[in-house]
Amino acid sequence: MQDRTPSTPAAASGLPAPLSSRMTRAQKVQVLNLVRRAARAEILPRFRSLSAADIAQKTGPQDLVTEADRAAERMITRGLQALWPDALIVGEEEASSRPELVSRIGDAETGFTIDPVDGTWNFANGLPLFGVMVAMTRYGVPVFGLIYDPVIDDCIWAEAGGAAEFVKGQRRPKPLSVSAGGQIADLSGFAGLYLLPQDKQERFAATLPRLSRAVSMRCAAHEFRTMAQGGVDFVLAAKVTPWDHTPGALIIERAGGHVAMLDGTDYRAGRTDGYLLAAADRPTWNRLRDLWSFLLES
Numbered sequence: 196m197q198d199r200t201p202s203t204p205a206a207a208s209g210l211p212a213p214l215s216s217r218m219t220r221a222q223k224v225q226v227l228n229l230v231r232r233a234a235r236a237e238i239l240p241r242f243r244s245l246s247a248a249d250i251a252q253k254t255g256p257q258d259l260v261t262e263a264d265r266a267a268e269r270m271i272t273r274g275l276q277a278l279w280p281d282a283l284i285v286g287e288e289e290a291s292s293r294p295e296l297v298s299r300i301g302d303a304e305t306g307f308t309i310d311p312v313d314g315t316w317n318f319a320n321g322l323p324l325f326g327v328m329v330a331m332t333r334y335g336v337p338v339f340g341l342i343y344d345p346v347i348d349d350c351i352w353a354e355a356g357g358a359a360e361f362v363k364g365q366r367r368p369k370p371l372s373v374s375a376g377g378q379i380a381d382l383s384g385f386a387g388l389y390l391l392p393q394d395k396q397e398r399f400a401a402t403l404p405r406l407s408r409a410v411s412m413r414c415a416a417h418e419f420r421t422m423a424q425g426g427v428d429f430v431l432a433a434k435v436t437p438w439d440h441t442p443g444a445l446i447i448e449r450a451g452g453h454v455a456m457l458d459g460t461d462y463r464a465g466r467t468d469g470y471l472l473a474a475a476d477r478p479t480w481n482r483l484r485d486l487w488s489f490l491l492e493s
Contacts, residue, residue, distance in 0.1 A: 217305075218331070218339055218354065222278065226341060227350060227362065229274040230327050234345035237266040238312060243321045250319050253291060257389075259315045264288055267311035271329065275307050282307055282331075285464075287438040300437055301335035301465030308332065308464060310438035314414030326416025330441035335463035340442030342416045351420055353449035359423055373452040374425045376479030379486060383408040384429035385418040391433050395490055402486055419443030422473060423450045429483055431457075432471040437464040440471050447473040453480040458491055 218226075241249065241263040249262045268286040275284055283303035285296045287310050300306040307329065312318050314325035323346045331339035336355075343350040351371060353359035360368035376382070386409045391399055403409050412418050418430050423446050430447070432440055441464045444454045456462055457470040470490055474480035 233267040233270040306332040308437040313416040328442045332464045337445035340445040353446040359450035371450045376475030382428040384427040386431040387411045430473045453477045
């Protein structure tokens with residue numbers, strides 16, 4: 196029988212200190228409550244109530260930012276700073292004007308990443324498919340990840356050495372497990388075709404009929420949540436960022452999946468190049484890597 200035991204973060208060797216979130220359960224709940232308060236105060240009141248002045252473009256019309264993103268990030272940042280005064284905090288909106296924060300997180304003993312509204316295009320267009328993501332890192336390695344759904348008010352989380360869990364209200368957390376994986380023709384998952392380099396898109400699109408299904412939710416939070424609960428077999432991410440991918444990378448690992456960069460190297464929160472591939476298990480990951488290895492060609 197195949198071993199479904201979650202792997203520990205692959206980067207556990209050669210680091211200045213042992214990997215640990217150094218979080219008590221009470222602190223994890225504090226982070227969840229902080230995210231929940233930010234959602235109730237700054238995100239949900241603006242959902243389907245944004246004016247044109249509340250929405251701006253960053254790199255283009257498909258890359259949006261709203262006042263909800265900015266206000267929620269400020270609130271979550273303040274709360275994390277109060278709990279961990281010495282931590283480096285890298286929020287998506289702050290990093291847009293201070294990109295040096297991204298390069299620093301790989302060296303930070305304790306760091307946090309924040310995606311205040313993941314799926315901003317969905318949010319700005321009135322679609323209830325968005326989330327809030329927070330991760331703790333140690334020297335760039337994810338050691339705690341949380342993905343919260345403000346609409347339903349539940350989350351999934353995981354920490355290094357522990358199980359990935361579904362958390363809803365006062366119920367006992369439910370352990371999560373990825374799918375069983377399989378052969379290429381049986382696999383479904385998420386891949387953002389239009390996030391790939393333009394010169395790779397046509398060749399990549401030609402591989403999609405070989406799969407059972409591959410789509411994009413325009414929301415990494417819900418793509419990772421769906422995979423962690425066994426709903427799909429893979430997530431392929433291009434345009435890697437700390438706030439989009441750090442929580443999900445850890446959660447999928449702790450739910451029993453295999454996560455690595457497409458070139459086989461370990462994921463780090465400071466990575467902004469290459470492709471992150473999360474798959475149900477190592478054999479499935481290898482099959483997908485072989486299918487998409489051309490993405491690594493220069």
